[in-house]
Amino acid sequence: MAYINLLPWREAARKEKQQQYVTLLAATAVVSFLAFFLINMVYGARIEGQYQKNRYLENEIRVLDQRIAEIRTLNETKRSLQQRMTLIEQLQGSRNLGTQIMSEIASIVPSGVYLTQLEKKGNALLLIGKSESNNRLSTMLRDADDSALLSAPLLEFIEAGQDQTRLLSNFKMHLQVEGYEALQDATAQGGTQ
Incomplete structure (x- = not known):
């Protein structure tokens, strides 16, 4: 094998x-x-x-x-x-602002004070008139200062009358209308949009 x-x-x-x-x-x-x-x-x-x-x-x-x-x-x-x-x-x-201003002016003007001219430019008011006494103008200034609508009263001048009404003094006063600035600002912003 x-x-x-x-x-x-x-x-x-x-x-x-x-x-x-x-x-x-x-x-x-x-x-x-x-x-x-x-x-x-x-x-x-x-x-x-x-x-x-x-x-x-x-x-x-x-x-x-x-x-x-x-x-x-x-x-x-x-x-x-x-x-x-x-x-x-x-x-x-402020729709009735003019009426409110006239009403407020009527409430602060004491008897014996007579307004001959009222001008409004922006928020400034110019009051020109005649007064029987300086005390009445002082009362008017205090009332304007206490007013809710009017502010910053400024008496520019008082002079003795020179015409036949020597008993009345001529005056010129400036006032500011409160709240008018906010209305003017809002109108300006709304107008630019």
């Missing part, structure tokens, strides 16, 4: 092992390729999902930016309307 040649069997076993090795190597390569392909698909799907989320967020941000711009426009319109309403309320409140 020493003469039995086992080489073809060994050769066949080697070829079979080599074929198993190549098959195992090919299977490992296919499994590795499939695993790489699956991992690539999973991560690709995640990346695509994130891109979709980002696009959705960008679209929503654009929509919100448009809404914010609309809200700013509405706030400006609201502010403008509030200013107009305030102006209208002030105009309504």
Whole structure:
């Protein structure tokens, strides 16, 4: 039996092992390729999902930016309307200002003081007239100072009468109308809008 040649069997076993090795190597390569392909698909799907989320967020941000711009426009319109309403309320409140001024002047002018001229420029009043005595003018100044509508009385001059009525003194007085500045400011702001 020493003469039995086992080489073809060994050769066949080697070829079979080599074929198993190549098959195992090919299977490992296919499994590795499939695993790489699956991992690539999973991560690709995640990346695509994130891109979709980002696009959705960008679209929503654009929509919100448009809404914010609309809200700013509405706030400006609201502010403008509030200013107009305030102006209208002030105009309504001062609608009778001339009548109120005349009524207030009538209440501060004591008997014995006669007005010959009344001028109004802005919030300043100029009263020119005649007085029977300086005490009556002093009373008028105190009443004007205590008035809610009039303020800052200033007597510019008193001079003795030079015509046939020497008993009457001529005077010139300046007064300020309170609350007129607020009306003028509101009118100026309303006019610029």
